[in-house]
Amino acid sequence: MRRVSITVNGAEHVLELEPRELLVYVLRERLGLTGTNVGCDTSSCGACTVLLDGESVKSCTVLGVQADGCEITTIEGLATNGSLHAVQEAFRAEHGLQCGYCTPGFVMATVGLLRETPKPSEDEIRHALEGNLCRCTGYHNIVRAVQAAAAEV
């Protein structure tokens, strides 16, 4: 067991973690933040994407102990004072989600993308989101949502 300190959505947590615990399970099972989903076991689908010190990462590929001293933002931490983040709003307005299981990952990946590239082209959007899989939307409306969010942010 190792003691770590992780700030999640602005709140600091001091935790005793097994070295093999993945960040996604620390978030989901230790902290009860179940908005971050698990869709695969090969880091392929991106459903578990969160922001680590502002950069989007797949939380199934990060060990909990590696997040020691880091700031994590999950889907639960995105809305402020009850209003949705511009990216969340854009996904809603553009019908960028259906079953919604991949959605927290897409939203976080988009927040990360727009931080780095505020006005991405369609091609840049499609390639930047290559690591996130959606089986419902065919990505058409996800791309529209990212474009709409980029216009807004």
Next chain:
Amino acid sequence: MTTVEQDVTLGRIVGTPVERKEDTALLTGQAVFVDDMSLPGMVWMAIVRSPYAHARITSVDVTPALAHRGVIAAFSGAELADEWQMSLPCAWLPTEDTKQPNHRPLVVDKARYVGDGVAVVVAETRGEARDAAELVHADYEPLPAVVDPEQALKDGAPLVHDEFGTNHCYTWTLSAGEVDEEFANAGVTIKERYRQQRLIPNAIEPRGVLVQPFPATGELTMWSATQVPHIARVTLSMVTGVPEAKLRVVAPDVGGGFGSKLNVYAEEALALVLARRLGRPIKWIETRSEGYQATTHGRDQIQEIELAATSEGNIRAVRARLTVGLGAYLQLVTAGTPLLGAWLYGGVYDIAAYDFECTGVFTTTTPTDAYRGAGRPEATYAIERAVDALARKLGKDPVELRRLNFIRGFPKTIASGLTIDSGDYDAHLDAALELLDYDELRKEQAGRRGRGDTKELGIGFSTYLEMCGLAPSRILGAIRYGAGGWDAATIRFLPTGTVQVLIGTSPHGQSHETTISQIVADQLGVDYDEVEVLHGDTAVAPLGMDTYGSRSLTVGGLAVYHAAERILAKARKIAAHQLEVGENDLEYDGGTFSANGSSLTTKELALQAWTAHNLPDGMEPGLEATYVFDPENFSWPAGTHIAVVEVDTETGAVDLIRYVAVDDVGKVINPNVVDGQIHGGATQGIAQALWEEAVYDEDGNLVTGSMVNYLVPSAAELPSFELGRTETPSPTNPLGVKGVGETGTIAATAAVMNAVVDALTPRGVTDIEMPATPERVWRAIEEVER
């Protein structure tokens, strides 16, 4: 065919792109999927799975697992054999002599595919259960595998089920008209052979189940990532002996299904009996790689299709022969899935004679079952590819040949025997050609060819027809399906003016809460936000047949519509009584009944029905109605999809550069939802053409065993879609709706492959096996050049 009057009064919210009710929870992490739930005292289940495709089990020793930290119980298949009252359910045995294996949740004698369950471990944590499962010691005597359905039919092939003495499961036929005569007299015939490769559905949420026992009463509640909570309740009651009245099944938020969750699985049965046995809540969550082995696959067919036509190109007759890999067992609709396409191998073409035969075969692989479109994408693929082949043989433009043969004049009974209620195939073809700018593209294609461009352009068509809205119960009975095809709804107008709608269909991404609210709000004259749609819980909405086969609107939505009509009929009686006028003197508009200058709203009437102070003599209090709707006919969406590809003849790479789709799905309740279904459906069809394939090696190992080597497409592989719409309302239901959930998948695969072949036609390539990977395309070009 009975036609009904269209309800033209709906249109305040119906038909508009209102924002979805489902979204806020899903966008903020507040949705509750099975894996998000835990209960006090909950323990975890892990399954020990066979690493062999085919092996006799000589012994299973669970004692090493029992010694592991946190382990509560562990059982071999033999140790649980007495728990099962019957085989895992198969609802569709297509012929009287269909061979149905006894499919136990854990095997006892031998394993029949890689992933077949041989033992189960229960432990305090997820990790402990998985670690301990590794310690179970099973001895296997490996037997030869057989993964190809045609090989499995040969003499001497390894037998998946020894007791049958063959791997043949059933042969089902459908024949109409003078097929042999048409072929004998044909000006031209063609014969094509296609392979529908095996696919893995890949709902992004893996399967999972959580069972809570109530030992004092014998009740059990099961939360499952399922499309079919109602079917699961009925069948799991029969499998486990838990009385149906004591079993509650809940589908909470479910992250996609595409047919893979249209099933009743071993893990659900195991979790139920172990929770009953151990008296503790039990949870199981599939890992993705485990799901690749343990969750049903789709397709896996060899198709032979023959067309007989006049020398002018009039198609007279179609013959289709399928050999289908069923996998090792019959899951819920494994055997019947290919037959959902049985009536459609003639496509949208006016033919005189029809002959269809399907043979199902056991192989040592994961069972196949419904996957988006289920039988109908395969049928569409075969006829649409074959029509292109005929066009090539006749030297005709594929558009011209299609038009020459279109069915026109509805209702129309087609050669395979069913009646198409409505359609206008010229309309969507015309609209699609206009969106595409066909002539311009053909010019560009010719230009590239003229200058010897190494990147060829290909244009591919699919003018598809879908048979959906599953299904008229009488027809299901006639084809030996074990249940009905009706669905149910209850509407409860609450005294304070809001409305609960209990539906028997069970969404997992299709937007039922939104679209059903739109219909009810319009009918009852309340706000969209005043309607609450409840679903997926057998304790809340006990009657239902769940969600698959594009049925939730065309069957479930009609049950809602008729229940609301019953509410209005009762409200009208109360209004007439209280306003002292005749029922027929009342005008109804947007939630208000009025006559002679006085009026009552539906909300006021709901309160009146609740207080029951002043109701007509003998009337029951309350404003609530249930309707069980059994459709009289299937519904018949159709459309034109066109793919434009660029094929790099030097590398074999195929780039899908445009995708045009014009669909006629009847009346549209929410255009955003409809477009979204088409985008996603088409993507799955495109993926079959270009990327996806579940591959077994000859020893029966699933080579594409994870998302790393099974290519689920990302945004980077796809273009934006160009959609259009035409509308011929279905005359068989008052909403005029036809269903949209599977259209895209049914249409797309043929369009893309026709485009790839079209690109390479001048080079002599006439077929490429799916998926059209760069290697396959490159080899096909090389072969004809040699």
